[in-house]
Amino acid sequence: MQPRFFHRSLLTLFLVVLCAPALSYEIEPLDDGLYRFVDDRHRSVFLITEDGALVTDPMNTKAATWLKNQIKQRFNVPVKYVVYSHNHSDHIYGAEVFNHPDTVFIAHQLAAQDIHNTSANTVAPDITFENDMLLTLGTNTVRLTYHGPNDGRGSISMLFEQQQLLFVVDWIVIGRMPWQKLWSYDIQGMINSTQEILKYDFTTFVGGHADIGSKQDVARYLSYLKQLYSQVTQGALAGKSVTEIQASVDLSEFDDFANYEAWLPLNVEGVYERLMEESGMGWRPDVSQPK
Numbered sequence: 001m002q003p004r005f006f007h008r009s010l011l012t013l014f015l016v017v018l019c020a021p022a023l024s025y026e027i028e029p030l031d032d033g034l035y036r037f038v039d040d041r042h043r044s045v046f047l048i049t050e051d052g053a054l055v056t057d058p059m060n061t062k063a064a065t066w067l068k069n070q071i072k073q074r075f076n077v078p079v080k081y082v083v084y085s086h087n088h089s090d091h092i093y094g095a096e097v098f099n100h101p102d103t104v105f106i107a108h109q110l111a112a113q114d115i116h117n118t119s120a121n122t123v124a125p126d127i128t129f130e131n132d133m134l135l136t137l138g139t140n141t142v143r144l145t146y147h148g149p150n151d152g153r154g155s156i157s158m159l160f161e162q163q164q165l166l167f168v169v170d171w172i173v174i175g176r177m178p179w180q181k182l183w184s185y186d187i188q189g190m191i192n193s194t195q196e197i198l199k200y201d202f203t204t205f206v207g208g209h210a211d212i213g214s215k216q217d218v219a220r221y222l223s224y225l226k227q228l229y230s231q232v233t234q235g236a237l238a239g240k241s242v243t244e245i246q247a248s249v250d251l252s253e254f255d256d257f258a259n260y261e262a263w264l265p266l267n268v269e270g271v272y273e274r275l276m277e278e279s280g281m282g283w284r285p286d287v288s289q290p291k
């Protein structure tokens with residue numbers, strides 16, 4: 001082998017290794033047949049029972065393929081149910097990997113409607129529901145509940161009763177700030193929905209992003225949302241501009257949340273925009289508009 005060729009081969013190999021996308025899938029055991037599936041920033045849960053598996057958000061084709069193989073290799077049970085948390089593609093694409101005559105796909109009716117309307121490239125749900133639905137698998141019960149608008153369309157909570165574990169995607173985040181300008185969020189709806197799920201009997205919370213938490217962590221997240229909403233509303237009522245509100249809000253008790261510095265101004269801007277548009281404060285005659 002020519003030395004120069006040898007070096008070039010080594011360099012090529014080095015670059016290939018360097019440029020190969022790092023797959024960072026993980027499976028973490030939770031409790032009593034429940035597992036968390038992690039795909040980089042996204043998370044879902046799945047349940048393994050003697051009667052089969054229940055999979056929640058499949059994320060995307062690559063992640064779902066990896067997950068399906070892992071379930072086959074580690075547990076060797078058929079996937080009985082695939083449950084979508086809501087309508088957004090970054091959580092529910094890749095479901096075709098689990099498509100099988102014996103697998104039932106479930107979503108809230110508003111998520112299903114949106115999947116159909118936008119021709120989303122995933123498996124159309126076989127079963128939809130309006131308010132809530134109780135699923136049983138093995139000795140497990142999973143309660144799916146719609147709490148009204150909060151994020152996207154038809155976003156539900158999933159309560160794994162035996163494990164006292166609640167899974168919610170996007171509208172509750174533990175250990176991190178809500179996403180940037182709160183795109184697609186209904187802020188009042190998030191507050192209402194979070195208040196409702198706090199009445200549930202659960203000890204562990206798993207979100208579609210960020211950390212696993214306790215019921216207390218969820219309550220603290222709700223406190224952040226409420227204070228953010230109320231401080232921005234007060235600022236808007238006082239005729240302050242979004243820049244003035246960004247400078248005056250005080251939410252420093254939450255400065256341990258990841259991305260606090262970078263995303264607090266964006267969170268403020270997101271709430272301000274909802275107040276101006278959805279609440280119609282932008283054209284209310286009794287609210288003085290910023291100069």
Ligand SMILES: [Zn+2]
Binds near residue numbers: 090169170208
């Ligand atoms: Zn998300």
